Structure formats: structure tokens, C-alpha cells
Amino acid sequence: MNQPFKFYEFFCGGGMARAGLGQNWECVFANDIDIKKAESYKLNWGDAEIKVDDIANIGTDNLRHPADLTWASFPCQDLSSAGSGAGLEGARSGTFWPFWNLVKKLKTEDKAPKMVVLENVCGALTSHKGKDFSAICNALQKEGYLFGAVVMDAVDFLPQSRPRLFFIGVQKDLTDVSFLTQESPDFKWHPKALVNAQQKLEEAAKNSWVWWNIPHPEKRKNSLLDYIEENPESVGWHTPAETQRLISLMSPLNLSKLQRIKELGEPKVGTIYKRTRKDEYGIKVQRAEVRFDSISGCLRTPSGGSSRQIMIFVHKEEIRSRLISTRETARLMGLPDDYKLPSKYNDAYHLTGDGVVVPVVNYISKHILEPVLSNLKKSQKAA
Template identity: 55%
Template sequence: MRRFYEFFAGGGMARAGLGTGWTCLLANDFDAKKGASYARNWGAEHLIVDDIRNLGPDDMPGQPDLIWGSFPCQDLSLAGMGGGLKGARSGTFWPFVHHIQSLRDENRAPAVIALENVLGTLTSHKGKDFTAICRALRDLGYRFGALVMDAALFVPQSRPRLIIVAMRNDLPLPKGVTATAPQEPWHNKALCNAYDALPKAVQKHWQWWDMPQPPQRVLRFADLVEDQPKSTKWHNKSETRTLLSMMSEVNLAKVETAKASGVRMVGTIYKRTRVEHGIKVQRAEIRFDEIAGCLRTPAGGSSRQLIMVVENDSIRSRLISTRETARLMGLPETYQLPERYNEAYHLTGDGVAVPVVRHLTKHLFEQMIPAMQGQTA
């Protein structure tokens, strides 16, 4: 049985993706509400709800084969304040590194480290933050590489994320997990540019990780929509008219095209502030491409995704339901969500898509870590 630590664990979506063949030795998150959801779904035996900075060696049992870290993205995202790895939230990457160094000093370093974050990590501080992450992994004694993985390959949600995977230098590279050059769809132009900008001494430790592409996704967003959601209500006609009034001509034309299609069409909407003729205007922007927009944490009403169902002349709208957000993250129907809407939306919108972790697990992690490796707890 392979063993893992899950830092910045949230609701345990990385754990869900790893699957039943893995044993959790430690789960950690500083958010008490997320911790409550984690405990509700996975139990609290190995859960520590506290700031990562407050953990010590005694809190980290055994020798993990894998350490997963979805460290906070706020200071690395394009919407953030630009603090980068020096920011209060994304800066928790450094205590994460310190803990791995402590494990290394005790000969308990994991075989594999996986980091997940937004694509803004590649360009934060003109690439200096990405270089710092790579250099830190090198100094810990790892070879490393990165992949860009969009959840839309697996579920109907546009959610590209950067996944950095590092493997200990003293372990043999298994066949079939590396390529000699960048490979589609895992290595896009932004990632290649970030690699090119790395110092040569850091590039020497780089690997182009490779995996097979998943089968073409057949699941549509419309397949996930609830007719009678429990977490939210359908708008009345006046509220739907107000939403339509916030659309530009281009977006209204999309609605008219959906009406004329003669079939049931489901679109997703985000409210965004646009500058038109020098004036800031809030617009409702809709897409009917069978893919939901990227779920985000709710920092206000404008950041919560809405849906619109169009069938002939019938138009209905509402907030996306929390169960729909869970489905967009690939969570099973049995996953227990918080009862409060914003708590559930925050939990799912701040997580990692389960099928992304599952694909990584099957084609990288379980190839890098033999099933019988390390049996002492």
C-alpha cells in the first residue's frame, strides 16, 4: 500500500483522486470549515487543522511515498495582489519545503512530490517564482518537471492547472514516464517559455514528464445539471429578465441562437465588470459550449457562476448548485458537501479536479513508486 501526505488538503480531492490503493499518513489544512468537510468524508484520524508553519516533525508520521501540495494560489494568480512566493498565502510554499527538508534529514524523504497551482505561477514576478520553486526542488535532491492539465479533458469544466512533479534523484526513472521533448497536450507554449527562462544549472534537473492522453470526453455540462436543486432556487421571471438585460448584444445573440436551435441548451454565466465608452459596466457573459467556466472561490456575488437553460422560448436561470460544482470537480455523488451554499462553493472552487489526480496517479505516481516500496509505517 502506497502512503502519502496531503498538505493544503481542502476537502480531500487529491485523496479522492489517488484512490483506495493509497493510505493517508497526514492531511493538513488551516481552514477549519474545510477540515470539517475532510473529516466528514474521510475521517479525522490523520487530519491536523492548523497553519502548516505550526507543524513539527512529530506531526509527520512514517515515511510517505508521495507528498501532495496544492499550496494557495492567491498571490500567484492574475487576479491576486502579486505577492508571489513572498505573499502571505502563497508564501506557505516555504514551510512546505522546510518540512520536506526535515524528512530528508531523517532519511524519510518521499519518492515523489507533486505541487498543484494556477498557470500564473509560470509568469509570477517575471518567472522568478517558478525558478525559485524549481531551484528549491533541485536543492532538496529531486529531478522535476511540470505539466499543464486542463480538467476539461476529463469533466466539462475549463480549469487549466500547473502540476509540478518531482522524483528523488537516487531512485531509477521508470520507462515510459518521460519524453525527450515537450509533448501535447501537457506542455504548452507558456510552460516551454518558463522552462527556457530557467537558469542552465536548474534546467539540468528538468524532465519532460509524459503520459497518454485520456479518451475523448463525452460528458457534457448539461448532463450534470439538476432539475430540482436543493442548494439554490430557480430565478423568477423578473430576475431572469434582469440577467438578460445585463448581456451585451453578442451575448444576447448567443441566447437567441440557443432558442432557435430547437433543443435544450444549457449555458453558464459569469458577471464581469467591463469598461464601455469609458464607463464601468457589469455584464453577464454566457457560454453554450457544453463546458462550465472555471469554478472560483466566492469573494462576492459576481464570482459565483450562474446557469441558464434555454429550450425553445423558455428561459430559466439560477446560481449553479453546489452538487453541480462537485460533479464538475469529479467528486462522487456520495461526497458530503457543507449545507451552507458559500461554504460548499468555496470548498469545490478551491480544490483540484479528482480525475486529473487520478490520471497522474495511474500514469506517473504508480509507475514511479512500486507497490511494495517502503513497508514500514
């Protein structure tokens, strides 16, 4: 039996990258500063590999086992369009730098991971007019990585709209990766915003850039209805008055969506997010925005109650609503039903809404990470 590939999981949360990498991989170190998330990690994966601490306090002495891969889903708040705009200088997203200093230290000790994956929101493409994207690329180039980036949307694999940016790097001259690259971008994985950001890179970073060649996935067959709990325990149904209050927050456009669904006469599930919008007079008002395309909106970490997704069930004139259940959020991240969630609603929502989508990780592993490392093993055996 082949030995599993070894990896570090930084900013690990509940271990969703670990879940996505699967049985061909062995985690030899994990880290997160969030105590509640770490408890979930331990509950599902055990406590042997995880160290709960600020990334700035992690040293190479903590990394006793060399790794083939380091995975880092570093905090996105300062890079998100909904965030502070502080970028990589922010208190949260800026934790990228102590993480990268650790990678640099590993290199000086001749223990640098063969591959690296960095995951974040697509706002990283344009944050600080592209300077943050360039800074990450420059960091990869200076430490000797051949790298490229892709934008992958969870909606290709499960019914959640969740595009994310993935930097994928491999130590330069370690092995030939030309069989996994192409000469020009594929707009499935390399949208215009990514191409524009790449074109602004410094020449040295451009010379280390590759366009990863990833096959297009088969058309997704599942829908939101497949992910719904019939009898959720983590949430209760709204009262009729609460549901009517929700409907009263809808704009004429959203009310027309609801009316069309009622007229269909078939049971239908939709999702709602409450948002602050300007009305026809330019006054900020709270709105309930609904979608009935069998896709969940992007799960977000709860901030107050406004960012918690609401489910709406319509059958003719009968309309019911409730918060999305914690198990439904886990399913929409690709986690199996035996994955243990925190008992408190907001803790579970924060854990899942702040994670990386499991089948997306698996797809990257299957089509880039494992082929590269398997090719490396073959070349080493031949030598």
C-alpha cells in the same frame, strides 16, 4: 495483496487529492488551516489523519509515518492573474515556503518523500516574470528531486474549463524514470508558456528537469447536461424579473449567442459569470457573459456574488436561470454524489471551487506516480 502507497496531503481542503489517488493509496497525514474545510474532510474521511493548524506549526514529529508521496495544492491567490500579484512572497501563496522547509527537514532526517506533487494555477508560470516558477524549480532541484511540470485541463475529463499546473518530482537516483520521460515537450501537456518558463531556469534546475511522457486521454464523451441536478435543494430558481435583469447585463455579442440558442428550438443549458468590463465609452460596467458550449466555466471561490456561476436554461422563448447548485459544483470537480458537502451554500462553493479535480489527480497517479513507485518496489525486491 500489495500494500497501498502512503502519502501526505498538505493544504488538503476537503480531500480531493485523496479522492483522486483512490484505493491504491493510504493517507498517513493531512493538514489544512481552514476549519470549515477541515470539517468537510473529517466528515468524509474521518479525523484520524488530519491536523488543523497553520502549516508553519507543523513539525516532522507530526509526520510519524514515512510517505511515498507528498501532495501539496498550496494557495493560489497571490499567483493568480486575478490576485494581488504578490507571488510567493504573498501571505497566502507564500505558505509554500514553510511547507517546503518541512520537506527539507524531513530530508535531514532521512525521511524525505520519494515523490512530490505541487499543484497551482497556471499564473505561477509568469508570476514575477517567471521568478516564482524558477524559485519552485530551484527548491526541488536543491533537495535532490528530478522533476518536470505539466499543465492539465479538467476539460479533458469532465465539462469544466480548469487548466492547472502540476510539478511532479521524484528523488534523483532513486529509480530509473526514463521509461516515463521524453526528449522534448509534448504541447498537449507542455504549452508554450511552460516551455518558455523552463527555458529561463538556471542551469542546475534545467539539469534536473524531465519532460514527463503522459498518454493523451480518450475524447471526453460527457457534457454539462449530464452534471445538472433536476431538483436542486441548495438553490432556488430566479424570478422572471431576475432572469430578465441578468439578460439586460449582456453585451450585444452575448445577446446574439442567446438568440441563436432560442432559434435552435431545443432545450439547452449554459453558464453565466458576471464580470466588470469596459463599454464602448471606456466606462466600467457589469456584464453577464454566457457560454453554450456544454462546458462550465472555471469554478472559483465566491467573492461577494460576482464569481458564483449562474446556470441558464433555454427552450425556445422560455428562459430560466439560477445559481449553480452545490452538488453540481462537486460533480464538476469529479466528486461522487455520496461526498458530503457543507450545508451552507458559500461554504460548499468555497470547498469545491478551491479544490483539485479528482479525475486529473487519478490520471497523474495512474500514468506517473504509481508506475514510478511500482518500478521502485520491483527493483528493491530484485536487490
